[in-house]
Amino acid sequence: MEGTWIPREPRRGVRPDASAVLGVLFALPALVSSAVVVALVARLIWAAPWVVWTVVALWVLSGAVTFLPSVESLLARGMFDMRRPSTVEMTRLGPLWESVCATAGVDSARYVLWVEQSRELNAFAAGGRTVAVTRRAVELPARALEAILAHELGHHLSGHSRVSLLAWWYELPARASIWLVGLATRAVLLVGRVFARFGSAAGALASVLVSLVLLVGLIALNPWLLLMPLLSPLLAWSSRLGEYRADATAAGFGYGPALVDVLSGWLAAEHGRRRPWRVRMLASHPATADRIRRLRAAR
Known part of the structure; x- marks a missing residue:
């Protein structure tokens, strides 16, 4: 009915x-x-x-x-x-x-x-x-x-x-690597800003290059980041x-x-x-x- x-x-x-x-x-x-x-x-x-x-x-x-x-x-x-x-x-x-x-x-x-x-x-x-x-x-x-x-x-x-729980568990190492590389990148860029403040363009450029290397390494470890969109x-x-x-x-x-x-x-x-x-x-x-x-x- x-x-x-x-x-x-x-x-x-x-x-x-x-x-x-x-x-x-x-x-x-x-x-x-x-x-x-x-x-x-x-x-x-x-x-x-x-x-x-x-x-x-x-x-x-x-x-x-x-x-x-x-x-x-x-x-x-x-x-x-x-x-x-x-x-x-x-x-x-x-x-x-x-x-x-x-x-x-x-x-x-x-x-x-x-x-x-x-x-x-x-x-x-x-x-x-x-x-x-x-x-x-x-x-x-x-x-x-x-x-x-x-x-x-x-x-x-x-x-x-x-x-959902298993996916979260197995993602932990990947997410930990993202967190660690992100932390390292922020630290390197902070050092670069310090160099730039004291007039060292070479030091600032080096920090940017190191940051790029870290990001490339992160994507190499976690290629799924490119698939996130x-x-x-x-x-x-x-x-x-x-x-x-x-x-x-x-x-x-x-x-x-x-x-x-x-x-x-x-x-x-x-x-x-x-x-x-x-x-x-x-x-x-x-x-x-x-x-x-x-x-x-x-x-």
């Missing part, structure tokens, strides 16, 4: 979707750059080729540590300023989360609830177990909060959060696909109307502001109106 939301068959287990697969593909250039950085560092410490290959292999295997609950909890506390729910918050969140997981046909004990120290209305999924809501989200009406939790569960069931909008696009999928998953569990109500409230708060095309192209979330339109079309 038109206008009636028909829950779909609950999906069990993680089934990576197009967004997750694209996230892996778009992360490969940074992963290769990180492998080159790790190999270079290993080569500087110990020149034997077998040592270099062993270090790189161990680094690749190190991604498994992100699957450890203790590591994920440490990252949740340290990176996102999150805490475990208080007794009062857990009294409210716990039954709603149990209801969402029962509807989805998954084990609620596989996930850990967190509260982010923010007064904004938000929620997100991270890693393989983390489901977080802000303090303000905890205050939402029960059905609205359930819909948001179902959306975050959708991210987990489609593999989005796990792929292309990769950035593609990564944002794949993230938006993930949001649509998480919305569709929540709707499939029967939370479509409640999710539309939540999104309609967000749309009203935006006061009809239209984002510039560049912002829309690089946004990790689709326009709220588009999400509502897709949810309503899926009825």
Whole structure:
């Protein structure tokens, strides 16, 4: 019947979707750059080729540590300023989360609830177990909060959060090299300005040349930087696909109307502001109106 939301068959287990697969593909250039950085560092410490290959292999295997609950909890506390729910918050969140997981046909004990120290209305999924809501989200009406939790569960069931964490982990060496070279470049340019201030044109020119050498070396280590103008909008696009999928998953569990109500409230708060095309192209979330339109079309 038109206008009636028909829950779909609950999906069990993680089934990576197009967004997750694209996230892996778009992360490969940074992963290769990180492998080159790790190999270079290993080569500087110990020149034997077998040592270099062993270090790189161990680094690749190190991604498994992100699957450890203790590591994920440490990252949740340290990176996102999150805490475990208080007794009062857990009294409210716990039954709603149990209801969402029962509807989805998954084990609620596989996930850990967190509260982010923010007064904004938000929620997100991270890693393989983390489901977080802000303090303000905890205050939402029960059905609205359930819909948001179902959306975050959708991210987990489609593999989005796990792929994001692994991509972040494997990008660390590449990002560290960028940070170190950037720091060194700023230091060299600072020395060059000192030379220029005291009238040494040769010293200032030398600092510029050294900076250029550092930047060329950085690009040689991280050729994916040249792809960033292309990769950035593609990564944002794949993230938006993930949001649509998480919305569709929540709707499939029967939370479509409640999710539309939540999104309609967000749309009203935006006061009809239209984002510039560049912002829309690089946004990790689709326009709220588009999400509502897709949810309503899926009825």
